[in-house]
Amino acid sequence: MSHSILGPEAYEWAGTWYKPILTTDASGGAMSIVDSVSPEGSGPPRHVHDAEDETFVILSGTCAFWVAGETVVKGPGETIFVPRGTEHTFRVTDDAPCRHLVILTPGGFEGFFADMAKGQFRIPDDMPAIEASAGRHNLRFTGPPLGME
Template identity: 50%
Template sequence: MNAHAQIAAPAEVITWLDSTYKILLTTAETRGRAGMFESIGEPNTGPPRHIHHREDEIIYICEGEALFWVEGRTFLRQAGAVVFVPRGKEHAFRVTGDGPARFLATLTPGGFEGFFPAVARNALKVPEDMPDICRIAGDFNCEFTGPPLA
């Protein structure tokens, strides 16, 4: 399948779990090759531990800092750093510091970027709605494996 150059549609903006997500590039625009989103998280927020079974994830920290947890290893990263999480690796992060952090995430192949509109549309919350969140995550080849980082 040949990919053609694309100009992405205007970004969809979603708010979920005290974070704002801007969907920048969808699988429809890349013929499945990649997805991209920007997220802005408030201090002490972040996703529950999870595994992307299909996508590699590349996270560029544009502003702020975050504590990352990947397969039991923790490390602090600040603006300008890049974190690569291969598919199949359990991971999570928590925004640290006094202000929000802004991330740019690229997923290859794409697809997971569709998760955020799906959970936001249903106003699902952690931990009370985890069964529904897990069901939706499964539709995007993602498995939640534990709580957010404390």
């Protein structure tokens, strides 16, 4: 997948493209919005955001979300809200990428995506560097990606 769908400002980490469309600075710290395209079958390890609520708005494709032990599938036009402090993950379930907006309140966590893209870190090989950035961004990993338990 090229970044052309998100434009030249987008950056990539582990096959997922990210483009901040509302920065933390632009919102006075209140929130950030990241336009994201995740490849088929992809998804992060189970994790917790200690400082931010996270809302996903699915624009295309389908994702299974695991939130505090419950799994739901969301498709285009649907949303899911993950309160701060709640263990969660997701996995793209289509045989095509999933494009979604990630809305973070307050803003700031999007810096983690930028760190990962800059370092091109790999899970599990580079976990010390990944966990160092996660700590700076109030993120804790708590388990494997969905479907890899």
